Amino acid sequence: MPRWIHPDFDFRPLRPLFMCIISNTHVGKIPGVSAAGVTPEFTFYTPGADAELVEFNRIVTMPGLPETPGGCPTPGIITRAALSLTGVPALFVASGLDKKPAVPYVELGGAAGGDIRYTPGVPEAPEILEKAALLGRKVSALSDCIFIGESIAGGTTTALAVLRAIGYNGSVSSSFDSNPIELKSEIVRQALRRCDSEPGEFRDDIMRAIVEFGDPMIPCALGLLKGIGSTTRVVLSGGTQLAAVLLLAKRLGIEGDFSIATTKYVAEDPSASFRDIVEDSGWNYYVVDPGLERSRIPVIQAFTRGFVKEGVGAGGAALLAGILGVTQERLVEETDRVLMTVELPGCASKA
Amino acid sequence: MPRWIHPDFDFRPLRPLFMCIISNTHVGKIPGVSAAGVTPEFTFYTPGADAELVEFNRIVTMPGLPETPGGCPTPGIITRAALSLTGVPALFVASGLDKKPAVPYVELGGAAGGDIRYTPGVPEAPEILEKAALLGRKVSALSDCIFIGESIAGGTTTALAVLRAIGYNGSVSSSFDSNPIELKSEIVRQALRRCDSEPGEFRDDIMRAIVEFGDPMIPCALGLLKGIGSTTRVVLSGGTQLAAVLLLAKRLGIEGDFSIATTKYVAEDPSASFRDIVEDSGWNYYVVDPGLERSRIPVIQAFTRGFVKEGVGAGGAALLAGILGVTQERLVEETDRVLMTVELPGCASKA
Numbered sequence: 001m002p003r004w005i006h007p008d009f010d011f012r013p014l015r016p017l018f019m020c021i022i023s024n025t026h027v028g029k030i031p032g033v034s035a036a037g038v039t040p041e042f043t044f045y046t047p048g049a050d051a052e053l054v055e056f057n058r059i060v061t062m063p064g065l066p067e068t069p070g071g072c073p074t075p076g077i078i079t080r081a082a083l084s085l086t087g088v089p090a091l092f093v094a095s096g097l098d099k100k101p102a103v104p105y106v107e108l109g110g111a112a113g114g115d116i117r118y119t120p121g122v123p124e125a126p127e128i129l130e131k132a133a134l135l136g137r138k139v140s141a142l143s144d145c146i147f148i149g150e151s152i153a154g155g156t157t158t159a160l161a162v163l164r165a166i167g168y169n170g171s172v173s174s175s176f177d178s179n180p181i182e183l184k185s186e187i188v189r190q191a192l193r194r195c196d197s198e199p200g201e202f203r204d205d206i207m208r209a210i211v212e213f214g215d216p217m218i219p220c221a222l223g224l225l226k227g228i229g230s231t232t233r234v235v236l237s238g239g240t241q242l243a244a245v246l247l248l249a250k251r252l253g254i255e256g257d258f259s260i261a262t263t264k265y266v267a268e269d270p271s272a273s274f275r276d277i278v279e280d281s282g283w284n285y286y287v288v289d290p291g292l293e294r295s296r297i298p299v300i301q302a303f304t305r306g307f308v309k310e311g312v313g314a315g316g317a318a319l320l321a322g323i324l325g326v327t328q329e330r331l332v333e334e335t336d337r338v339l340m341t342v343e344l345p346g347c348a349s350k351a
Numbered sequence: 352m353p354r355w356i357h358p359d360f361d362f363r364p365l366r367p368l369f370m371c372i373i374s375n376t377h378v379g380k381i382p383g384v385s386a387a388g389v390t391p392e393f394t395f396y397t398p399g400a401d402a403e404l405v406e407f408n409r410i411v412t413m414p415g416l417p418e419t420p421g422g423c424p425t426p427g428i429i430t431r432a433a434l435s436l437t438g439v440p441a442l443f444v445a446s447g448l449d450k451k452p453a454v455p456y457v458e459l460g461g462a463a464g465g466d467i468r469y470t471p472g473v474p475e476a477p478e479i480l481e482k483a484a485l486l487g488r489k490v491s492a493l494s495d496c497i498f499i500g501e502s503i504a505g506g507t508t509t510a511l512a513v514l515r516a517i518g519y520n521g522s523v524s525s526s527f528d529s530n531p532i533e534l535k536s537e538i539v540r541q542a543l544r545r546c547d548s549e550p551g552e553f554r555d556d557i558m559r560a561i562v563e564f565g566d567p568m569i570p571c572a573l574g575l576l577k578g579i580g581s582t583t584r585v586v587l588s589g590g591t592q593l594a595a596v597l598l599l600a601k602r603l604g605i606e607g608d609f610s611i612a613t614t615k616y617v618a619e620d621p622s623a624s625f626r627d628i629v630e631d632s633g634w635n636y637y638v639v640d641p642g643l644e645r646s647r648i649p650v651i652q653a654f655t656r657g658f659v660k661e662g663v664g665a666g667g668a669a670l671l672a673g674i675l676g677v678t679q680e681r682l683v684e685e686t687d688r689v690l691m692t693v694e695l696p697g698c699a700s701k702a
Contacts, residue, residue, distance in 0.1 A: 015366075015493055055485060089489035093455075100458070104444075104486045107451070107458040134406060135455045138440035142366055142493040 002322045004289040009323050011233060013145030016320060018083060018090045018237075019224065020054070020149040020313050022047035022105070024098045025113030025121065025215035028154025032183050035068040035175035036153035036311065042066075043153030044112070048101035050076040050151040050312045051092040054083060058343040060102035065342060068175065072299045072307040073339055075263075075314035078290055079149065081334035082317035086324045093135065093224075095128055096216025108132060113154075113215035116161055116191040121214045126207060128216060129223035136227020147261075147320055148224055149237040149313015152217045159244040161188045161213035166251065167200030168280070170273030172240040177306040179271040188213075206251045221245040226254045233257045235286070237316020239266035239309065240274050246281035261286040261316040265309040288318045291328040295336050353673045355640040360674050362584060364496030367671060369434060369441045369588075370575065371405070371500040371664050373398035373456070375449045376464030376472065376566035379505025383534050386419040386526035387504035387662065393417075394504030395463070399452035401427040401502040401663045402443040405434060409694040411453035416693055419526065423650045423658040424690055426614075426665035429641055430500070432685035433668035437675045444486065444575075446479055447567025459483060464505075464566035467512055467542040472565045477558060479567060480574035487578020498612075498671055499575055500588040500664015503568045510595040512539045512564035517602065518551030519631070521624030523591040528657040530622040539564075557602045572596040577605045584608045586637070588667020590617035590660065591625050597632035612637040612667040616660040639669045641686070642679040648687050 001008040028034045028043040037043035042062065049062040053076045059065055066074035083090055092105040098112040108131050113121050122128070139146055156172040163170060174180060191213050192199065202209035210218050221236070222245060228234055236242040239262050246260055260283065266274050267287040278285040292303045303309065321331050352359040379385045379394040388394035393413065400413040404427045410416055417425035434441055443456040449463040459482050464472050473479070490497055507523040514521060525531060542564050543550065553560035561569050572587070573596060579585050587593040590613050597611055611634065617625050618638040629636040643654045654660065672682050 017493060087492070089492045091489065094458075100460075102460065104457055104459050104482050106455055107445075108455050109451075109453065131455050138442065139493075141438070141440045142368060142490075 002328060004291060004328045005319055005322045006287050009286055009319060011145065012323060015143050016088050016145045016147065017139055017143035018088050018147045018313060018317060018320065019093055020090065020151060021093050021095055021217045021220045022051055023096045023113065023152040023215060023217040025152060025154045025158055026115040027113065027157050027187065027215065030187065032180050033157050034153040036066060038067060038069055045099045046153050047097060047151040048099045050074055051101035051103050051105055053342060054080045054090055054312065055103040057338060057341060059345060061099060064344055068307060070307065072302050074312060075308050075310055076312035077338045078314040078335050079312045079317040080338045081331055082321035085326050085330065085334055086321050088320055093220060095220035096122065106135060108220060110216050113158065116158060116213050117187055117194065120212050121158055122216050122219060123211055125210045125214060125219040128219040129226065132220045132223025133227035136224040140228040140232040143232055145233045146228060147235045147237045147313060147316040148221060149316055150217050150221065150241060151312045152215055155215055155217055155241045157184045157187055158213060158215040159241040160184050161191050162209050162218065163244055164188050164199045165192065165202040165209040165213050166206060167203040168247065170277045171271060173266050173269045173272035173274065173309060175308055175311065181271060206248055218245060222249055222252065222254065225249050225256060225258060229256045235316050236260040237313035238262060240272050240277060243274050243277040246283050247277055250281045259284040259286065261288055261319040263310045263315040264289045265303055265306065269309065286319055288315045290318050291332050294329060294332040297336050297339060300335065300339065353679060355642060355679045356670055356673045357638050360637055360670060362496065363674060366494050367439050367496045367498065368490055368494035369439050369498045369664060369668060369671065370444055371441065371502060372444050372446055372568045372571045373402055374447045374464065374503040374566060374568040376503060376505045376509055377466040378464065378508050378538065378566065381538065383531050384508050385504040387417060389418060389420055396450045397504050398448060398502040399450045401425055402452035402454050402456055404693060405431045405441055405663065406454040408689060408692060410696060412450060415695055419658060423653050425663060426659050426661055427663035428689045429665040429686050430663045430668040431689045432682055433672035436677050436681065436685055437672050439671055444571060446571035447473065457486060459571060461567050464509065467509060467564050468538055468545065471563050472509055473567050473570060474562055476561045476565060476570040479570040480577065483571045483574025484578035487575040491579040491583040494583055496584045497579060498586045498588045498664060498667040499572060500667055501568050501572065501592060502663045503566055506566055506568055506592045508535045508538055509564060509566040510592040511535050512542050513560050513569065514595055515539050515550045516543065516553040516560040516564050517557060518554040519598065521628045522622060524617050524620045524623035524625065524660060526659055526662065532622060557599055569596060573600055573603065573605065576600050576607060576609060580607045586667050586670065587611040588664035589613060591623050591628060594625050594628040597634050598628055601632045610635045610637065612639055612670040614661045614666040615640045616654055616657065620660065637670055639666045641669050642683050645680060645683040646687055648690060651686060651690065
């Protein structure tokens with residue numbers, strides 16, 4: 001096991017599958033909440049563009065590469081690099097996705113998540129969960145190790161709201177280098193006020209907490225876990241949002257062979273409680289160091305200073321690359337190459 | 352090997368996958384062309400409802416079960432029976448599908464096929480083929496035997512048009528008990544006239560023949576074959592439409608471990624050239640006798656008199672059930688049970 005992955009991942013999958021849930025929530029359009037887009041409006045296009053990047057290294061439905069307001073690229077470049085080096089198939093799953101990608105994806109349906117300050121986050125959560133469980137049963141018959149990432153701008157805020165609603169005090173991470181915790185907390189307060197409720201009031205009604213405060217990614221991830229169950233190993237691939245999903249799965253009594261992998265940029269984020277949330281779920285976590293200080297491109301090196309951090313399953317995809325024999329050095333080289341060769345609408349490449 | 356399957360299928364898949372392409376073409380709305388719907392308008396809803404039937408045994412997006420004007424049910428009831436008896440996962444793939452199902456499916460995008468009398472059938476065929484090839488590469492990494500069926504009302508007419516355009520004289524089957532060959536031929540004549548061309552004029556430009564005279568199912572099936580290639584065994588599951596796809600694959604130089612399975616109702620249809628078309632493609636065919644004379648339900652027994660015949664991969668799904676140990680008797684019982692228990696909008700079940 002490469003030394004850039006801790007602890008040792010003691011399983012060599014024969015037929016790994018990388019899934020990535022792509023969703024929209026109107027929470028992501030609240031100014032200042034998400035850095036997954038140059039402007040708040042663009043955040044709705046980011047998940048679809050991430051799918052295009054990973055599948056084809058070509059952006060179609062967005063004018064440019066998904067990036068932060070400061071110009072840091074989507075973590076999808078790491079995912080693309082890891083999957084193209086290993087040949088592991090990706091399957092994007094749209095749940096409540098308004099802006100569809102121009103690549104094949106699994107459609108679960110549903111509307112974009114609501115702005116939880118004024119309206120329930122995901123009223124159809126129970127139906128999404130059941131549809132995703134059906135999909136989970138299918139893929140568990142085909143793969144012996146399934147990685148599940150996400151791309152949803154605004155998702156850490158809805159995750160925080162659900163955690164507060166069920167009485168959990170941990171904190172979530174951010175795609176900004178400086179976590180806008182005050183803004184997120186204010187959104188959560190407004191959402192709780194809309195429901196005339198206090199933190200912890202939904203601790204015995206997890207599904208209602210998801211319906212009121214969540215986003216369409218959450219019930220999709222829970223449904224996949226439920227459908228896959230114990231038949232196939234699952235590695236959630238993401239930060240505090242998916243850590244929250246593990247915790248919710250635990251509270252809902254969903255059982256299986258689960259774990260979570262994330263980048264060290266999330267795991268070492270002092271503003272977020274990644275390790276605490278996972279430990280409370282009772283499952284294991286893996287921390288992956290993508291080694292991006294080795295990059296020759298400044299906006300990629302910036303990941304090591306807390307920009308972007310994680311997303312599009314980057315940490316899990318890097319773990320997968322590592323256990324399939326890719327070196328950290330090779331992964332960084334390929335990540336650089338992805339950014340320098342990605343085709344954008346109207347021009348040949350990013351660089 | 353059960354005696355109701357000929358010849359012996361000498362391979363026992365460990366991780367079989369059943370795929371089904373669902374598409375619309377405006378050719379299906381021409382009165383008298385397709386029996387896959389109570390009225391021509393309803394034919395657009397049939398593929399989505401077939402997906403709902405197979406996945407959940409519950410129809411959501413259509414007022415009733417897909418059936419012929421005379422009340423014979425969709426062959427999807429056989430597919431549902433075979434898959435639920437074996438637990439084999441299904442993956443529906445929408446290509447040019449206007450009316451979407453309320454179950455998870457893979458979205459390839461594209462518009463419904465055009466009425467070939469007045470407009471090209473599927474202008475984006477090359478893009479569909481490439482997207483489907485990407486999907487084919489993914490599933491070939493996960494499954495060791497992939498069955499590919501279809502549900503598209505009007506598809507035998509577009510298949511006939513493409514065959515004529517490339518200079519092939521064989522005939523296609525029909526979901527009607529009495530094949531409306533004259534109507535189909537007149538549509539083909541009008542389509543050729545629109546392009547100011549003669550039969551056979553497109554024999555050296557297969558892709559253009561598909562663009563002008565085909566439907567969105569055809570390039571999707573071809574793309575899946577291309578993407579799966581030689582890595583995984585493929586059994587096309589359908590009648591003359593998919594036989595035509597095999598022939599087109601041959602002409603396009605797409606190589607792999609291909610074959611086709613259909614019901615004996617298609618194979619023995621004297622108005623259609625199923626065996627000839629497949630033999631010209633150079634691949635093998637399997638003929639499956641679903642044994643529906645054993646059914647206790649008259650509208651199912653009617654299949655043995657040439658109504659419906661095939662579709663939604665019914666022949667291939669029955670083959671799969673047979674090689675996984677399901678008896679013909681058990682399959683018929685379960686097919687009856689599917690029809691008697693299917694949930695329809697606004698009522699508990701069909702029976």
